[in-house]
Each structure stands twice: as structure tokens, then as C-alpha cells.
Amino acid sequence: MTKKKEQMAEGQDTEKKILAAARRVFHRRGFAGARMQEIADEAMINKALLHYYFRSKEQLFEHVFREAIGYTLPMVMQTLSSEVPLEEKIEKFVHSYLDMLTEHPYIPAFVLHEINTEPGRLLSMLPIGQISECDIPGVLARQIDVAASEGRIRAIPPRQFITSLISLCVFPFAARPLLQIVLSMQGEEEFAAFIQERKKTLVPFILNALRP
Amino acid sequence: MTKKKEQMAEGQDTEKKILAAARRVFHRRGFAGARMQEIADEAMINKALLHYYFRSKEQLFEHVFREAIGYTLPMVMQTLSSEVPLEEKIEKFVHSYLDMLTEHPYIPAFVLHEINTEPGRLLSMLPIGQISECDIPGVLARQIDVAASEGRIRAIPPRQFITSLISLCVFPFAARPLLQIVLSMQGEEEFAAFIQERKKTLVPFILNALRP
DNA sequence: GTCTATATGGAGATAGAC
DNA sequence: GTCTATCTCCATATAGAC
Numbered sequence: 001m002t003k004k005k006e007q008m009a010e011g012q013d014t015e016k017k018i019l020a021a022a023r024r025v026f027h028r029r030g031f032a033g034a035r036m037q038e039i040a041d042e043a044m045i046n047k048a049l050l051h052y053y054f055r056s057k058e059q060l061f062e063h064v065f066r067e068a069i070g071y072t073l074p075m076v077m078q079t080l081s082s083e084v085p086l087e088e089k090i091e092k093f094v095h096s097y098l099d100m101l102t103e104h105p106y107i108p109a110f111v112l113h114e115i116n117t118e119p120g121r122l123l124s125m126l127p128i129g130q131i132s133e134c135d136i137p138g139v140l141a142r143q144i145d146v147a148a149s150e151g152r153i154r155a156i157p158p159r160q161f162i163t164s165l166i167s168l169c170v171f172p173f174a175a176r177p178l179l180q181i182v183l184s185m186q187g188e189e190e191f192a193a194f195i196q197e198r199k200k201t202l203v204p205f206i207l208n209a210l211r212p
Numbered sequence: 213m214t215k216k217k218e219q220m221a222e223g224q225d226t227e228k229k230i231l232a233a234a235r236r237v238f239h240r241r242g243f244a245g246a247r248m249q250e251i252a253d254e255a256m257i258n259k260a261l262l263h264y265y266f267r268s269k270e271q272l273f274e275h276v277f278r279e280a281i282g283y284t285l286p287m288v289m290q291t292l293s294s295e296v297p298l299e300e301k302i303e304k305f306v307h308s309y310l311d312m313l314t315e316h317p318y319i320p321a322f323v324l325h326e327i328n329t330e331p332g333r334l335l336s337m338l339p340i341g342q343i344s345e346c347d348i349p350g351v352l353a354r355q356i357d358v359a360a361s362e363g364r365i366r367a368i369p370p371r372q373f374i375t376s377l378i379s380l381c382v383f384p385f386a387a388r389p390l391l392q393i394v395l396s397m398q399g400e401e402e403f404a405a406f407i408q409e410r411k412k413t414l415v416p417f418i419l420n421a422l423r424p
Numbered sequence: 425g426t427c428t429a430t431a432t433g434g435a436g437a438t439a440g441a442c
Numbered sequence: 443g444t445c446t447a448t449c450t451c452c453a454t455a456t457a458g459a460c
Contacts, residue, residue, distance in 0.1 A: 011425065014425080014426090028328075028329065029244065029329055030242065030244065030245070030325065030329065031245075032241065032242065032244040032245035033242070033243075033244035033245075033329055035452095035453070035454095036453070036454065036455090037452095037453075037454095045426080045427095046426065046427055046428085047454090047455095048426075048427070048428085048455085048456080048457095049425075049426060049427085051454085051455060051456075052425070052426080053425095055455095056454080056455075057453090057454065057455090106328070109324055109325060109328040111390075112321055112324065112325070112386050112387055112390075113242065113321060113324070113325040113328075115387075115389045115390055116240075116318070116321040116386075116388070116389060117240065117241055117242065117245055119389045123389075123393070126393065128393065131393060131394060132396065136394060137394075137395055137396070154416075154420070156413060156417070157409060157413060159395045159397070159406065160406075160409060160410055160413045160414075160417075162394070162395065163383070163384055163391060163395070163410070164380055164414075164417065166383070166387075167379045167380050167382075167383035167384065167387075168376055168379050168380065170379075170383065170387075171375070171378070171379035171382065171383045171386075172375055172379065174324050174328075174383075174386065175324055175327075175378075175379075175382075176328070177327045177328060177331045177335075178323075178324075178327055179375060181335070181338065181340065181343060182343060182348060182349075182374070183349055183371045183374065183375070184344065184349070185371070194371065194372075197369060197372060198372055198375070201368060201369060201372045202372075202376075204366075205368070205372075205376065205421045206421065208366070208420060208421045208422075208423060209417045209418065209420045209421035210420075211420060211423070223443065226443080226444090247434095247435070247436095248435070248436060248437090249434095249435075249436095257444080257445095258444065258445055258446085259436090259437090260437085260438080260439095260444075260445070260446085261443075261444060261445085262436095262437095263436080263437060263438075264443070264444080265443095267437095268436080268437075269435090269436065269437090
């Protein structure tokens with residue numbers, strides 16, 4: 001292996017280490033609360049290297065933010081706007097979403113905060129085209145209409161249904177520290193058990209809510 | 213009116229103006245993102261006055277945070293741990309909570325962010341004693357048990373039920389900017405209409421979800 | 425590519441006149 | 443109580459050696 005290849009390999013590795021560290025720090029503290037020094041420490045490299053790889057804090061943040069959106073939004077949109085039957089779709093959504101959030105538990109609080117703090121600047125980082133293109137409310141409106149006319153479910157305003165579906169999955173992760181107090185569940189494992197239990201109870205809860 | 217009284221009156225007025233401005237700025241930007249200068253500008257006073265009234269940014273923040281908790285948590289705890297029948301309690305909770313959040317729409321995102329960012333420091337600002345004292349899970353566990361044994365509802369783990377109840381009310385406010393895109397509702401009034409609609413659909417949704 | 429050292433600006437906080 | 447001016451520190455960012 002030549003010196004050059006070693007350097008390249010190191011370089012890619014460093015970039016990955018930086019991104020991993022930046023992810024953790026930005027997710028924990030948000031853009032305004034994050035410190036480049038803390039990111040450098042977590043990546044075990046020098047602060048100056050951050051600027052070598054990603055020019056500015058702003059640009060490093062943009063990577064992390066786009067990545068967070070990329071992990072979550074496409075799955076939500078694809079699942080909700082697909083053509084599988086409504087009942088099956090609900091089950092699939094709850095399971096996929098809770099699994100994904102278990103892997104990335106800090107994304108909800110992170111995205112919600114940033115989107116509320118700087119709506120203007122961050123909206124440009126969202127794939128608005130994709131979002132309106134896949135037309136979740138439209139697809140679900142049709143599915144609800146059909147299912148309601150067949151008497152399988154009660155009618156419900158599609159936007160209310162979508163909101164409820166997402167709320168029930170995402171909120172526990174965003175509110176985790178508070179929930180752990182109110183429900184007296186301390187520790188990682190207890191919360192994980194709570195989410196597993198939720199996977200089982202949420203599907204019948206929602207299906208029942210729609211029952212005629 | 214003496215000079216002294218005028219000064220006192222001015223003083224109280226200034227303190228109120230500062231708190232009102234601090235509330236807006238902290239709610240929008242969070243602790244780390246807020247600037248004392250911006251608070252001073254919004255209050256239309258000098259930056260130095262902030263420190264005259266509230267020694268430090270930290271202390272000013274503590275006022276705003278405690279106030280936010282005070283607006284929201286007591287109502288939630290009292291409503292959920294009261295002894296009214298379950299069905300009635302659900303209706304009362306949804307209405308009171310959505311009304312309160314409509315008045316303070318930025319509190320959810322604010323509190324969720326801060327509690328995730330600095331769990332340790334902020335937990336000391338929460339009335340932990342009160343929370344565990346009123347024992348929401350205990351009261352609801354009993355109510356659910358009774359209602360289930362009478363065949364009025366299906367059994368459901370209390371902590372799952374509490375989480376769902378709160379999620380369905382709070383999340384739309386915390387996720388408002390994203391929801392407005394996904395559901396194409398632009399503007400203040402459209403969102404207000406959405407919340408009013410939610411008040412009507414949420415109660416039957418939840419009651420139905422519990423039906424045997 | 426990676427480091428040390430440094431420039432630069434901005435934010436919280438204080439001193440002191442009025 | 444309220445202001446202007448200023449101090450001090452810290453965070454981002456860059457320069458330049460290796």
C-alpha cells in the first residue's frame with residue numbers, strides 16, 4: 001500500500017469519524033448549543049481539521065441535518081403513500097417507524113427544534129418537491145373514503161389521521177426524559193421495553209379507533 | 213404620585229416587559245440560541261437593564277422555563293389524576309390541553325428541546341415531588357382496571373395510554389412547521405382551524421380506540 | 425492531512441455617569 | 443432605574459509549520 005493510498009484511507013476514515021461525532025453533538029445540543037471543540041474532542045482529532053474537511057460549522061451542520069431528514073422522511077412518505085391496504089399499512093408504518101427511531105432516538109428532538117428555530121433557512125434543506133409529489137393526504141383520503149364506504153372503518157379527516165399516526169410514534173422519543181419521570185421508567189432498557197410494548201399495543205389501538 | 217412611586221411603577225412595568233420579551237425569544241430560539249441583545253431589543257430597553265433585573269442570562273432563562281412548566285404540567289397532572297370517570301376525563305383533557313396549547317403554542321418545542329439538551333440541570337427545575345405524588349399512572353391504572361372489568365373498555369397498559377393521550381395533543385404544536393408542509397396548510401388561521409377540527413375528532417378517536 | 429498558534433468577532437457581564 | 447462605554451472571555455475561523 002503506497003503512502004498516497006494510506007493518506008486517502010486515513011482521510012476517508014477521518015471524515016467518517018468527524019461526521020459521527022458531529023451527529024452525536026448536534027443531535028444532543030442543536031446547532032446553537034454545539035461547539036466545534038466538542039465535536040473535535042469526540043472525533044479525537046484537532047479542531048482545525050473540522051474546517052479542513054467542512055469549511056464551516058454551518059456546512060457541517062447541513063450535512064448532519066440533511067442526513068437526519070434522509071433517514072426519516074423518505075420512509076414515512078413511501079410507507080404512507082404506498083398502495084397497500086389501509087389496515088396493513090398502519091401495521092407496517094408503526095413497526096418500521098418505531099424500529100427506525102429506536103436506531104436514531106435523538107433525531108426527533110433534533111429536527112423539531114431546528115425546524116422551529118430557523119424555519120426559513122431549514123425549509124430549503126427539505127425535499128419539498130418530493131413531499132408534495134408523493135401526496136400523502138391525497139392517497140390516504142382515497143383509501144379512507146373507500147374503506148369507509150365499504151363500512152370497514154369510520155370516516156376521519158385524512159390530515160387528522162396522518163397527524164395522529166405520526167404523533168403516536170414520534171412523540172415518545174422527543175419527550176423521552178419527561179416521560180421517564182412521569183412514568184417512572186429509569187434507564188435505557190426500561191425505555192426500550194416500553195417501546196417494544198408500544199409496538200404491540202399501538203396497532204390495535206389505532207385499528208380500533210377507526211372501527212365503525 | 214411621588215417620584216418614588218413612579219419609579220416603582222416603571223420598574224414593575226419594565227420587569228414585565230423584559231419577561232414578555234424573554235419569553236418570546238427563549239421560546240423561539242432556546243437557551244443557547246437566544247441573545248440578550250435580541251431580548252433587550254424586543255423589550256425596547258437597554259441590554260444592561262436585563263442584568264440589573266435578572267443578574268444573568270441563566271437566571272432570566274430559569275424564570276421563563278419555570279413559568280412554561282407552570283403553565284402546562286399542573287393542568288396535565290390535575291386533569292389526569294382527578295377522580296372523574298375515564299370517558300369524561302378524556303374529553304376534558306383533550307379540550308383543556310388543546311386550548312392551553314393554542315394560547316402557548318411555542319412551549320412544547322421549547323420544553324422538549326431544553327429537557328433533551330440539559331436533562332441534568334433542568335430536572336432540578338421540575339416539581340418532581342408533585343409529579344410522583346399525584347401518581348398519574350396509579351390513578352389511571354385503577355380506572356382502566358375497573359372500566360375493563362365492567363366491560364366498558366379494552367385493557368391497555370396505563371403508561372401506553374397516558375403516552376398516547378399526551379402525544380396526540382402536544383405533537384401537532386411541536387411539529388407545526390413540518391406538518392404545515394406535509395399537509396399543505398399555510399398560515400395561522402389554517403392551523404387554528406386544524407386544531408379546532410382536532411378537538412372534535414380526537415375525543416371519538418380515543419374513546420373508540422378503547423372500545424372493547 | 426494533521427497539527428500549533430493566532431486572528432477576529434461576538435456575547436455576557438460590569439462600571440460608572442446621569 | 444436607565445443609559446453609554448468597556449471589559450473579558452470564548453467560539454469560529456485561518457495561517458502556516460510539519
